[in-house]
Amino acid sequence: MRSVPPCARVFIACVAVGAAACAAPALTPRTQWPAVALLALLYAWCEQAPRFRIAGRRAPEGMGTFFPVLLAGAFLLPPAAAALVAVPGGLLAHAEQRPQWVRRVWRAAQLALSAWAAAAVQAPLGGRGAVAAADFPYVLVPAGAAVVAFCCVLSYLDSGILAATRGLPPVPFRRRGGAPVPAAAWRGLLLRSLAPVGVHGLAGLMMAVLWRSPYGPLAALLVLLPMYVSCWAFAQYHHEQTAHRATIRALVQAVDIKDEYTRGHSERVGQASMMIARELGMDDERVEVLRFAGILHDVGKLGVPTRLLRKDGPLTPEERRVIELHPEYGHEMVRGIGFLGEARTAILHHHERLDGSGYPYGLVGSQIPECARVVAVADAFDAMTSTRSYRRARPVAVAVEELERCAGAHFDPQMVRALVRALERHGWHPAVTADESSRDGTVPAARRAPVRADNAS
C-alpha cells in the first residue's frame, strides 16, 4: 500500500541522476571544501536535531526541512558546491515510511537540485559579491530571485512526484487527498511554500552575510537558533494538536461506552455535517467547526443514566424527559472549550425543529442557529441509515426520501437539499473508527461494504 510505484521510482531515478550531474563539477580540489563540509555537517545536524527533542513525532508540515542552511550555501558557494551541501543531510534524514532509502535519495536529490537552481540564479546577478560586501539594499535582489527559484524547483519536483505516484502523494502532502492535476498542484504548493521559504531565505541571507564578515561562521550559527526554535515550536504545535484530537475522540468514546448501539454514530454525523457545510460553500474554518459540532453533538448523553440509554423497548414520558436533557448537559460540558465557537450552540439546539416542536427551547424557524440545523439533518440521516436496537438500517435512498418528506416541518429544506446534492456527488462512505472495526459484531454487514480502508485515519 505504502510502497513506491515503479513510475515514481523512475522519476526519482531521473531526478537523482540530474542532481548528481549538477553536483559533480564540485568534486575538484578547487572547491572551498571547509565551507562545504561545515555547511553540509550543519545541515545534516539540523535535519537530525528535531528527532532528539521530540522523539518519534513527525516533523511539522512544510517546516520540517531546514532551509536557511541550504539557502546560505546557495548565497555563499558556486551552484555545484551548493548542491553538494544538501546531499548528506538529505541522505541521513529520517523517513517515516517504508522503503526508506528511496525516500532518502529522493529528498537528497530534490534538495540538491533546488539549492543548485537557487545558486545558479543568483550568480549572474552578482549575489556572492554583494553578500561579501554586505551591499544591502541591492543584495535583496539576487536573494529574492534565489528564493523564488528554490521554491519553484522544489514545488515543481513535489508536484511531479505527486503525479507520478498518482494520488498517493508523499508524506508532507498526503492530506490533500484525491489525485490533483499536476499544474494546479504545483501552483498550490508554490504559493504555500513561498512565504515560509522567503523567511528562511532572509535568515539564510543574514547567515551568509555574517559568514563572510569579520565575525566569521560562529556569528552565522547564531542565526540558526531562532529558526531552530520556531521549527521546534511548530513541531510541538503538531504534537499537541494530535494529542488534542485524541482527547476529543476520547470524549466521544466515553459516550460510546455508555451507549453501545450508537457506536460510531458521532463520527458519522461529523462527516455528514461536514459534507453539508462544504456543499453550502462555508469556509474551511467553519466546516471544521461543524465537523466538531457533529462529532460532539451527543456528548451530553454522558449525563444521562446508563440504564436509560441501554433500555430496550419504549420509554415512559418521565424517562423521555430525562433523555431530552442531553443537549443541555452537552452544552454545559463543552462551553469551556473556546475553539468550538458556534459548535457549542449547535450542540445545544440540535434537537430543535423548524415548527417549534423540538427541544430544549422549542425554537422556531430562523431562531434556530444555522449550524444546529445542519447537525439536525446529519443526525437524523445517520440515525436512519444505521441499525438501532429497535429496527434495522434503512437504505440511503429511503432515508433521503424521509428527510425530504419532513423538510419544512422538522428540518431546514436548504440543509436537506445540500445533503442530497452532496450524496449525489460523493456518495455515502462513512468513516469507520478503529474502535468499531474491532467489534465486528455490532457493525451491520450492509454498512461494512462501502467502507474504504484509506478513510480510516
Next chain:
Amino acid sequence: MTGHGGPDPQAPRHSAAPTPRPSATKATKPAHRAPTKSPHRSMPHKPRHSAPAPGKGRFRTRMPARVPALVYASAALVVLGALGWTFWRGLDDRGTALAFGVLIVVGELARWSGGGAAVDREPAPLATAGALAYALLGDNAGQPTQHGVAQVISVAVAAGLVGCVPHVALGRGPSLDSMARRVLTVVFAAVCVQPLYNSGKLQEWVGSGPYHALWVVGILALTALCDAVLAAAMAHARTGWPFGPLLRDELRAMLGIGSAVCATGAVMSLAVAVAGLWALPVFSLPLLLTQLAYRRYAAVRTTYRQTIASLARATEIAGYTPAGHARRVAAISRAVGRELGLSEPDLTVLEYAALMHDIGQLSLVDPVPAGATAVLPAEEQRRIALLGGAVVRQTGVPAEVAVVVERQADPYRDQPLQARIVRAANAYDELVREEGPGGPLTALERLRLATGHDYAPEVVESLVRVLSRGTSVLWQRAV
C-alpha cells in the same frame, strides 16, 4: 526555608488552622483571572496573601514581598535617571536611535496576550530583542557609535511605552513585572558593553573578529542568567514556592523563546555592525515567525487544557462526582506539587491526572454515592482507578498521566509521587465536603491518621502548608 523570617514552617500538629474551604473560594473565579504571571498588576507592594487571614497567625506569617518592591524601585530609579541624563545631554546618532526605537515599537505592537505560561515569559520577543541589540550595538556599518547606557535605556523605555499605548487602550497592557525585568536586563547588557566599547577598551581586548562575537554571546548568556534569577526570585517572594525549582523552570523556559530572543539580539547587533540598519527589518521577520509558531503552540495548548477540563467535567455532569471536584483537586494537587518542588512538565502531568482522576467512574453503571471514592473499599477503589487509566490511555495525554490515574488508589509506598499527591488531594476534597462545617480541620486530621498506609506523610504535611498559606496561592495558574 523561604528566607522571609517567618516562624517555623513545621505546622503545629493540633492547630491545623481553619483553612478556608476550597469550595468556598470558588467565588474567587480563578478562571477569569487574566493569564498574566503576576496577579498584582496595580499594587505590587501589597501581595494579598501577605496579610495573615484571621486565625492564621500560628503558621508562618509571610513578610511583604520585598523583592518585587526592590526590583520595581530600582527599575524606576534607573529609568528616571537615564531619561533625565538623556534630556540633559541630547541624543547621539539620532538615525540609529530612531531605527531601533521603531523596531521596539513594532515589536510591542506585535505583542501577544493570553495563552498561558509558555507565553507569559516573553510576551514581546521582538521588542526585547531590539532593546538587547541596541544595548549590545558597537559599530554601525563599520562606523563607530557613541550612544551610552543612558540613551539605550531611554530609547528602550520610550519606544516600549509608545508601543504599549494601543494595548493599554484595549485593556491588556503589559504587566509591571515584565516591564521591570526588561529594563533591568537591558541595563545589565548595556552596562557590560557600552562603557567598554565607547572607551575603546573592547576593541583593544577582543578586537572585532570572531572573539567579538564570542564576547557578545557570553554577555547575553550572563544577561539571560540574571534575568532568570530575577524572575525566579520575584516568583518566589510572591508565592513562597521553593526557589530552586522555580529557577530551574525559568532556565528551562529560557531555552525556548528566550534563546531565540537572545540570539536575535546578538545577530542584530553584529549584523548592523556589518551591514548597517538594513539588518533590522531583514532579521525581524525570522523572529516574528518564531513568535507566530509559539503563539500557535500556546493556543493549541490552551485548547487542549480546556478539552481535558471538559472531559473531567463529564463525571460531574453525569452525576458521579460533585460539581467542581475535579477542578479543585487539580488546583490543590498543583499547589502541593509546587510546594514539593516538581518541575513544570511534571506539574502538567500531575494536573491532567488530577483533572481526570475520577474518569473511571464513567464506566460504572450506577454511580458511587456522592462520588466519594475515598471511603470505598480498597479493592473497589483500585478497580475504578484501573478503569480510569484505560480511558485516559485513549486520550492523547502522556502515558505518565494514565499511570498516575491507575495507581491513585494504591498504598502510598507503591505509588509514584504524583499519584500520592492526587490521592491526598482527592481525599481531602471529599472529606471536607463530607464533614460539613469545620471540615478542613477534621479532614486534615483524618488524613494524618491514615499516613501509616494510605497517604504519604510528606504530601499531607505539604498539603497543610499549602492550605495554611491561604487559597489565593492555590488558584494561581489553576485551570
